[in-house]
Amino acid sequence: MDRRGTSRETTLIAVHSRRMGARCERQPSRLEMKKLLLTVIAVLLAISAAYAADEELPPEAPPTPPSIRVTPPPPPPLGWVYGPYTMCGDPPRCSTGIVNVPADGLNVRTAPNGYPVMSLVNGTPLIPLQKEGDWLLVAAACDLTPTWAWSWTAGVPLNRCWVYF
Numbered sequence: 001m002d003r004r005g006t007s008r009e010t011t012l013i014a015v016h017s018r019r020m021g022a023r024c025e026r027q028p029s030r031l032e033m034k035k036l037l038l039t040v041i042a043v044l045l046a047i048s049a050a051y052a053a054d055e056e057l058p059p060e061a062p063p064t065p066p067s068i069r070v071t072p073p074p075p076p077p078l079g080w081v082y083g084p085y086t087m088c089g090d091p092p093r094c095s096t097g098i099v100n101v102p103a104d105g106l107n108v109r110t111a112p113n114g115y116p117v118m119s120l121v122n123g124t125p126l127i128p129l130q131k132e133g134d135w136l137l138v139a140a141a142c143d144l145t146p147t148w149a150w151s152w153t154a155g156v157p158l159n160r161c162w163v164y165f
Contacts, residue, residue: 074127074129074139075127075129075139075140075141076139077129077130077137077138077139078108078126078138078139078140078144079108079109079110079117079118079137079138080108080109080110080111080112080114080132080135080136080137080138081099081106081107081108081109081120081126081135081136081138082106082107082134082135082136083131083134083135083136084134085099085100085101085106086098086099086100086106086126086128086136086138087100088126088128088136094128095127095128096125096126096127096128096141097125097126097127097128097136097138098123098124098125098126099120099121099122099123099124099126100122100123101122103151103152103153104119104121104149104151104152104153104158105119105120105121105122105151105153105158106119106120106122106124107119107151107153107154107156108120108138112132112133112135113135116151116154116156117156118156118157118158118159119151119153119154119156119157119158119159120144120158120159120160121147121158121159121160123161124140124142124144124159124160124161125140125141125142125161126138126139126140126141127139127140127141140161142161142162143161143162144159144160144161144162145159145160145161145162146158146159147159147160
């Protein structure tokens, strides 16, 4: 302790801070700090409100269009088959027919009693589109795939329904 009643360490700290240009000022009160904080918050809110006013609002959603009913087109015709070899010989009374022949396949022709272009295995579902005598213009009711075999009666490719797993 020196003669002023301060310790040597306190004197060194005071001397050191005076050399660095430190001043001894009054600390702000709690009330002043609260006022300063509220002022800063108010300024930030005012700035954000000004930027929000400059931004464009997103466009309103357009009104929903009126619903339009569209009937799907009929399936594309596959060709002509002999009606008695299907389980649907009269198209107005049934909407699908199943191939049922005592041979290796039912011949599909380009015209009634015309040239055969393919053959369908038993159990292939068909959609009758038109009737002309005993002949039916049909569309396939499934996705057809080749069997890699040939019809023995007509010498045309034999097709079956694709099986999805």
